[in-house]
Amino acid sequence: MSELQAESNHRVTRVTVWNEFVHERRDDSVRAIYPEGMHTVVGRAIERYLGDTVSVRYATLDQPDHGLGGSVLEETDVLTWWGHCAHDQVSDAVVDRVVTNVLQGMGLLVMHSAHYSKVFKRLMGTGCGLRWRNEEDRELVWSVNPGHPICKDVPSPIIIPRQEMYGEFFDIPQPDELIFISSFSGGEVFRSGCCFGRGRGRVFYFSPGDQEYPVYHNEGVARVIANGVRWCAPSQRDSAALSAPRAPLGWFESEEAHRG
Amino acid sequence: MSELQAESNHRVTRVTVWNEFVHERRDDSVRAIYPEGMHTVVGRAIERYLGDTVSVRYATLDQPDHGLGGSVLEETDVLTWWGHCAHDQVSDAVVDRVVTNVLQGMGLLVMHSAHYSKVFKRLMGTGCGLRWRNEEDRELVWSVNPGHPICKDVPSPIIIPRQEMYGEFFDIPQPDELIFISSFSGGEVFRSGCCFGRGRGRVFYFSPGDQEYPVYHNEGVARVIANGVRWCAPSQRDSAALSAPRAPLGWFESEEAHRG
Amino acid sequence: MSELQAESNHRVTRVTVWNEFVHERRDDSVRAIYPEGMHTVVGRAIERYLGDTVSVRYATLDQPDHGLGGSVLEETDVLTWWGHCAHDQVSDAVVDRVVTNVLQGMGLLVMHSAHYSKVFKRLMGTGCGLRWRNEEDRELVWSVNPGHPICKDVPSPIIIPRQEMYGEFFDIPQPDELIFISSFSGGEVFRSGCCFGRGRGRVFYFSPGDQEYPVYHNEGVARVIANGVRWCAPSQRDSAALSAPRAPLGWFESEEAHRG
Amino acid sequence: MSELQAESNHRVTRVTVWNEFVHERRDDSVRAIYPEGMHTVVGRAIERYLGDTVSVRYATLDQPDHGLGGSVLEETDVLTWWGHCAHDQVSDAVVDRVVTNVLQGMGLLVMHSAHYSKVFKRLMGTGCGLRWRNEEDRELVWSVNPGHPICKDVPSPIIIPRQEMYGEFFDIPQPDELIFISSFSGGEVFRSGCCFGRGRGRVFYFSPGDQEYPVYHNEGVARVIANGVRWCAPSQRDSAALSAPRAPLGWFESEEAHRG
Numbered sequence A, B, C, D: 001m002s003e004l005q006a007e008s009n010h011r012v013t014r015v016t017v018w019n020e021f022v023h024e025r026r027d028d029s030v031r032a033i034y035p036e037g038m039h040t041v042v043g044r045a046i047e048r049y050l051g052d053t054v055s056v057r058y059a060t061l062d063q064p065d066h067g068l069g070g071s072v073l074e075e076t077d078v079l080t081w082w083g084h085c086a087h088d089q090v091s092d093a094v095v096d097r098v099v100t101n102v103l104q105g106m107g108l109l110v111m112h113s114a115h116y117s118k119v120f121k122r123l124m125g126t127g128c129g130l131r132w133r134n135e136e137d138r139e140l141v142w143s144v145n146p147g148h149p150i151c152k153d154v155p156s157p158i159i160i161p162r163q164e165m166y167g168e169f170f171d172i173p174q175p176d177e178l179i180f181i182s183s184f185s186g187g188e189v190f191r192s193g194c195c196f197g198r199g200r201g202r203v204f205y206f207s208p209g210d211q212e213y214p215v216y217h218n219e220g221v222a223r224v225i226a227n228g229v230r231w232c233a234p235s236q237r238d239s240a241a242l243s244a245p246r247a248p249l250g251w252f253e254s255e256e257a258h259r260g
Helices: A002-010 A030-034 A040-053 A093-102 A112-116 A118-122 A219-232 A255-259 B002-012 B028-033 B036-055 B093-104 B112-116 B118-124 B219-232 B255-260 C001-011 C026-031 C038-053 C092-104 C112-116 C120-124 C219-232 C256-258 D002-010 D028-033 D037-051 D092-102 D112-116 D118-124 D219-232 D255-259
Strands: A013-019 A054-061 A077-082 A105-113 A131-143 A158-167 A177-184 A189-198 A203-208 B013-021 B054-060 B078-082 B107-111 B131-143 B158-167 B178-185 B189-198 B203-206 C013-018 C054-060 C076-082 C107-111 C131-143 C158-167 C177-184 C191-198 C201-206 D013-019 D054-060 D078-082 D106-110 D131-143 D158-167 D177-184 D189-198 D199-206
Touching: A013 A040, A013 A219, A013 D106, A040 A077, A040 A219, A054 C120, A077 A219, A093 A105, A093 A118, A093 A131, A093 D199, A105 B028, A112 A118, A112 C107, A118 A203, A131 A189, A131 D028, A131 D112, A158 A177, A158 A219, A177 C177, A177 C191, A177 C201, A189 B189, A189 C177, A203 C219, A255 D219, B002 B054, B013 B036, B013 B219, B013 D131, B036 B078, B036 B219, B054 C177, B078 B112, B078 B219, B078 D002, B093 B107, B093 B203, B093 D078, B107 B112, B107 B219, B112 B118, B112 B131, B112 B158, B118 B189, B118 D112, B131 B189, B131 B219, B131 C256, B158 B219, B158 C112, B178 D177, B178 D189, B189 D177, B203 B219, C038 C054, C038 C076, C054 D112, C076 C112, C076 C219, C076 D255, C092 C107, C092 C120, C092 C201, C107 C112, C107 C120, C107 C219, C112 C120, C120 C191, C120 C201, C131 C219, C158 C191, C158 C219, C158 D189, C219 D199, D002 D177, D013 D037, D013 D219, D037 D054, D037 D078, D078 D112, D078 D219, D092 D118, D092 D199, D092 D219, D106 D112, D106 D118, D118 D189, D118 D199, D131 D189, D131 D219, D158 D189, D199 D219
Parallel strands: A013 A054, A013 A077, A077 A105, A105 A203, B013 B054, B013 B078, B078 B107, B107 B203, C013 C054, C013 C076, C076 C107, C107 C201, D013 D054, D013 D078, D078 D106, D106 D199
Antiparallel strands: A131 A158, A131 A177, A177 A189, A189 A203, B131 B158, B131 B178, B178 B189, B189 B203, C131 C158, C131 C177, C177 C191, C191 C201, D131 D158, D131 D177, D177 D189, D189 D199
């Protein structure tokens, strides 16, 4: 049986890092921070911490099917999502496929302003609004669930010297597990790290990361993203997850059924 | 200050009981059980238990705007929803308005096969599928949160001699509070009473109630519905709930803001 | 049936406000703020907001059985608890009785430094530690569950100009419902309003309220306490809650059992 | 950085399987099922599924300090606990040390009748009672969180042909994650797989497993136990978890603090 285990330990988590990739091309201030795009910094952070247990690919809005066509999603264990100014340019067909894959088991890591992405709003069922201010607040990210795997080796607080303020009330359903709470120098608070189960999939929302500040270069933030990827990675995937089968009396008594 | 309280105690909860109202007109077997429609039996149960603290009105699919036009929703504290064979005939415009009102504070009590209604699926963000079988299983409804107000004066178990089976996995997000779990004589289990917060609103899903069985005539079931209406009733409503305001530094220091 | 309802609306919630009542007698600085004891200010706040739907009595550490002997607890719907420097003087027999009554349905509102009371630690099962600093931080108390009845008419944020800092990690189980998060001017955050179910009872922890600052004179704080009392009040009480009965096959089929 | 990862992947989870080990010596019927004690069957199941990623040792009530003296607990990542007829023979000193280690991060897997163990009751804070009947009910164990790692490769339902009935109301706090619900042929239901966070530690309660039936020989049950051990294993451990440090203004601004 240790073969099974060995296999499980060496199985590679396939990550697709998705980025809207508009600001970096359009705004000098953003390009100065992320010359190759935010996604590359995020992807390298994941590789740096997770090593050869992970394989990273990239996808962006401007690609055909936003880079998520064919079997990309079916071959993705964890999708990370960053968007801000072009949420409405994401096609509904792609949104449907992302949501379906999450409900079947794909992990989803939702970053910063993607709180307002179509994908996140669909999975939450709420408005996902929040208070905001872009005036260089200092953000402190505090762990409130220090035994959780997402907190492993993460300082509490993570200190982000300059950052956009995101404040409560954040219109999400109560998270299944609340991991981080941030304070801002202006006095606001925010539930900045939130875990949700949706269908067979896991969703982790992590708010630090505005395009105007070098937040994804912060090592504490990078560590959280890597831990989040690992937490979101599915145990198993079920392509029949969205069915609603009729179950004849005693259906589970056949051997096949209870073998699982 | 006791005036405030008195007002609060005597405030009437305005309930709108919504019914698809198709089976009762089309199927003799259903009309035999609910000659005036299921909604009237549900509405009377609510009146029977909540007395003059409640006012009940009705709305059905076949009415203009499904009976939910004008300011009906804005003047509804708790909406109950039953649907089965005509989910797709509910207009998206009405669904949008129901969802918006829930997020602003309106209570929503979702009944039985309305697990597959557009309204519920939108608020959950998941597929909402389940296993099912219509073969006269006996359902037992057990309280697993006996101190919760929805369990007040409810027997545990409620015994429903004949009922459609709904079985796990029920594809909903983990409820904020799980109130009832049902077993069926065929051996399945189901999370049959589930509380969710969505925005400023409260959603209670309660599964007993197929059109082919006289389930809404059961007093235990009626009691749960009445308790559920009371639990869903909003403390306050916020028509600005879906905004995402910019919050200038120190915005809350003005008197108006912190007066709430 | 409207009689039932009328009864329920007019039923008086019996509140016992418990105070260690040591600082107010010993420390001039505290007596200056609470000359008759903190409990009287808390009790009057509850009366002010809940009017004749509530009856308030007081109990203190120095009384026989800490004022909780005889049938006081059995005749209490909601107990509020404030303690700080004399937790270890509370007798284990009284702690046992308080815990038993909570598990049977009595509400418990735990205030500020009572996070370290024997009663709260027993009900939580964790260490209940936190970070602290007594240097006149400004505390802002933010609602993160604005549709919850405890937030009714509560400003967000409540501004407390000077207060002891309580900071994360707060070693409690994840609350069933998180209601408030505070920030402090020094940058820390704290889960300052937390709802827990324990047995048939409800527990609400609310952290504002140090003896060195006039926090219980703040109207926002007073409102939360009144709302919290109402939320904690039991729907029903079960003196057999701690039994573990053998259940013979079919025990629930007798009429008495399923009548509830 | 892949070195770090490699280390993490190959790190062995140290499991201590604790058993009261009274029934197997005293009762012929139990010895027939578990001639070397239940703990050996449990331990071998863990080894069978987790292979060389785990090391298993055993401890029993009759040993000095119940086999948990010296640094055994500090060197245990996950402790499994089975007890039934001798809960009160477990010394309070050992209970204190187990609880402290859980709060510092040690995982705890609580099995069947250990719902009434001192250790579990201390960590829950509730009465932990339930309904029961020992009359050879068939138990079906249904997954209600199929994406959770504890459900990996577990059939739904697990069919246990003969088993003691455990029924609701089970007097525990609402679990952070509910994983399994069982039905019994007599009609009762039970939350049979429950996840809790306590301090930095994780607790998994799994109810199948009476001494009178060969439940731990069931492969589905064995798989759940193995998965549960892996889920409980700590990310990190904090021997200072029970402190409540004073935090001077700006304490976190030193480099050491925010490095974590």
